[in-house]
Amino acid sequence: MSEPEDKWHTTPAERATLDALYDCFKAHPDPNAGSFRRSPDRASVIVYWHGPPPTGLLELAGQQPVPITFESTRYRLDELMPVAKQLVTDHHDVICSAGPSKDFSGVGVMLWSDPATDHEELTAALGEEVGVPVVFERYVERG
The missing domain is CATH 3.30.300 (GMP Synthetase; Chain A, domain 3)
Structure with missing residues (x-):
């Protein structure tokens, strides 16, 4: 059985992952930060980042209930x-x-x-x- 969705059509695991990223981006502004969103197939959350992501963000990604993938951005x-x-x-x-x-x-x-x-x-x-x-x-x- 799948997890119930909230009003934004996210599961609790997706919401927890998105919230963790939002909190991280807000607490640690970085000019290389792009954005993040659920992947189209909802198998992961995509983080858009210019250059290599910082170690702290990579560690946070590894702790989330939904896999996080990183895609390099062309611009900042x-x-x-x-x-x-x-x-x-x-x-x-x-x-x-x-x-x-x-x-x-x-x-x-x-x-x-x-x-x-x-x-x-x-x-x-x-x-x-x-x-x-x-x-x-x-x-x-x-x-």
Whole structure:
């Protein structure tokens, strides 16, 4: 029998692992920290990190009820946030929100919903403009 899920659809073991990572990231800020999330198959929790993870984080990972895997990020938060802010400033007519993509491989953007917008062409052009991959996340209705 599997563990019951909470309102976020996580099992107690997943929640304990996610909470431990959240507490660690909060208590020990590190410019190389990316993000973390459940893997798509829910077999592990993925931690995105720029460079080698610190020993303390590796030790914490080994103590969790759900396996933790580490994936290297292409960029750091302090490299992506200025780009994301500039994209919103320069293109507020089409971009409603921007920030690091989930895996820190570039900038994710939410675009204002407009049938005339081809998000593939737009994100390719934006990526060329800023020199960082830009990924479409979703459309948002104005209002």
